[in-house]
Amino acid sequence: MASRRTVSIYGAKGHGKVIAEMVLECGDEVGGFLDDGVPAGTPVLSSVVLGGFDALARLPRGSWVALGIGANRVRERIAQRLVDAGFRLATVVHPSAVISPSATVGEGTVVMALAVVNAEARVGRGVILNTRSVTEHECVVDDFAHLSPGATLGGQARIGKRTHVGLNASVIHLGTVGDDVTVGAGACVVRPVDSNLTVVGVPARPLARRS
Numbered sequence: 001m002a003s004r005r006t007v008s009i010y011g012a013k014g015h016g017k018v019i020a021e022m023v024l025e026c027g028d029e030v031g032g033f034l035d036d037g038v039p040a041g042t043p044v045l046s047s048v049v050l051g052g053f054d055a056l057a058r059l060p061r062g063s064w065v066a067l068g069i070g071a072n073r074v075r076e077r078i079a080q081r082l083v084d085a086g087f088r089l090a091t092v093v094h095p096s097a098v099i100s101p102s103a104t105v106g107e108g109t110v111v112m113a114l115a116v117v118n119a120e121a122r123v124g125r126g127v128i129l130n131t132r133s134v135t136e137h138e139c140v141v142d143d144f145a146h147l148s149p150g151a152t153l154g155g156q157a158r159i160g161k162r163t164h165v166g167l168n169a170s171v172i173h174l175g176t177v178g179d180d181v182t183v184g185a186g187a188c189v190v191r192p193v194d195s196n197l198t199v200v201g202v203p204a205r206p207l208a209r210r211s
Contacts, residue, residue: 005064006030006063006064007029008031008033008050008064009023009034009066009068010034010065010082011033011034011069012044015068015069015070019066019092026092030046033048034053035049053081056082061085062088063088064089065088066090067110075126075144079108089126091106091107091108091109094111094112094115096114099117100120100137102119103118103119103122103135105127110129111129112129115130115132119138121135121138124144125143127142127143127146127147128145129141129147130151131150135147136157137156138155139153142160144161145160145163145164146165148164148185150168151167151168151183152170153165154175156174157171157173157176158175158176160177160181161180163182164181164183166184166187167185168185169183169184169188171188172188172189178196184201184204186202187199187200187204190204
């Protein structure tokens with residue numbers, strides 16, 4: 001039997017709370033929350049905020065830290081700071097999630113309740129696969145992307161770095177979406193989407209280009 005991990009959660013707001021409960025459901029322990037915007041000592045669920053990034057100095061190097069931050073760019077930045085400081089990024093998978101034995105999931109990724117990752121899919125570092133999302137066979141989800149609840153990727157779809165696929169949105173089989181894209185809630189991507197765009201609607205069309 002694998003030993004129990006003690007996992008601290010970086011981010012004490014809603015997303016971090018969900019991950020903390022996942023950690024407990026996996027049989028591990030929550031070592032407390034870290035949040036630069038919440039005062040130390042603030043109670044969160046059955047734990048407490050230890051402080052911000054400076055509070056890591058009180059934890060042993062090599063400790064597990066889960067990324068409880070929803071914003072993709074912020075999550076990426078915090079992940080790099082944690083690794084540089086000698087901490088390990090905890091991958092957390094809800095017990096009800098289904099992950100193919102031939103799929104790969106990167107460090108620091110969270111796979112939430114009832115999410116599905118099918119054969120030979122490749123999921124990068126620091127990704128959020130949210131509740132009931134579906135990552136079909138041979139998909140690629142690059143680092144620090146986020147599939148919202150109910151989002152669906154058809155087989156062999158490719159999602160770029162830091163891209164956010166909104167609630168109940170979908171990307172067709174072989175669909176490609178670039179880096180730093182927002183796919184609006186309920187949208188259906190049927191044509192390739194370049195980087196730095198927001199796309200909405202069915203079929204999804206560009207709304208604005210982000211710098």
